[in-house]
Amino acid sequence: MFIRDQRCADGAGARDAHGGGVRDGVFLYDAGVPATYALPQDLAAQYRIRRYGFHGIAHASLVHGYATQTGRSVDTVRAITLHLGNGCSAAAIQGGRSVDTSMGFTPLEGLVMGTRSGDLDPAIVGYLSRRERASVEQIEQWLNERSGLLGLSGLSHDVRDLLAAEQRGEARAGFALEVFCYRVRKYIGAYLAVLGGADAVVFGGGIGEHSAEIRARVCDGMAWCGLVLDRDLNDKTVALASGSAARISRDGAKADTYVVAADEETWIARETVRCLCEANHHHDTPKPGKGAI
């Protein structure tokens, strides 16, 4: 199964496991242990409830950007990719392919996002519904649209606003950013265990590309696993040209840290061409038994 890149607020899209959109073959996210929820398996099978993952194009672009920049072949990459935009997700990459990713049945699972909560105890949905006499749909809307950085800060979903508010002394802005960075660090730790160590952490998305401050906070205290940023390289890497990549880790650090400015448009165009070529090829290939003259 593929890490998909379609917007999906309520899981309806996730139930259509083969929904449209550009998918990339190197980015297989297989059904199996990491994709499985510990639900009654008859229900899971009936409703195709599993972890699907999203942001496939973004993560694939980060892997390819890192591989190209460092002269590796993609299938040797063992890394953790962090797509930090309005929606945020992490992926564990083994042999250039995603073996786990933080978004699940819907894009609500995982990291703290601009307005989405990310991981929480599912019992909160029923509890809030009873206490607020609100429908489940209503609670889902709160989790998708009123939570995350916006809900935590009560100010904004945008990291730029929150950094500025923190500077002005707004404690809740600083707290929101702390929760955000803590969750990212937690996933890095989890994926290090999944991968048995990683050669690189790769940042992307609006926050990952532009905010040296957030990158520094995420990597703070991670020297134990080889993540050490070069302060100057990190500070100056805030406006990469689309499609380019830069190292921000200290020379000799045990793990690479890179920023990649994903060129999603080119990626989509390339994949579209590849799909069309494949479709054409199948079209031209005589079917068994039909025989060409």
Ligand SMILES: Nc1ncnc2c1ncn2[C@@H]1O[C@H](COP(=O)(O)OP(=O)(O)O)[C@@H](O)[C@H]1O
């Ligand atoms: N210079 C910046 N400093 C800090 N955060 C930034 C900066 N520029 C963009 N961002 C963050 O990136 C987010 C948008 O990320 P982006 O990947 O462009 O969004 P989307 O997921 O909608 O494609 C903004 O909401 C903001 O939090």
Ligand SMILES: CC(=O)OP(=O)(O)O
């Ligand atoms: C998958 C998804 O919907 O994410 P985003 O909010 O980044 O578009």
Ligand SMILES: [Mg+2]
């Ligand atoms: Mg984007």
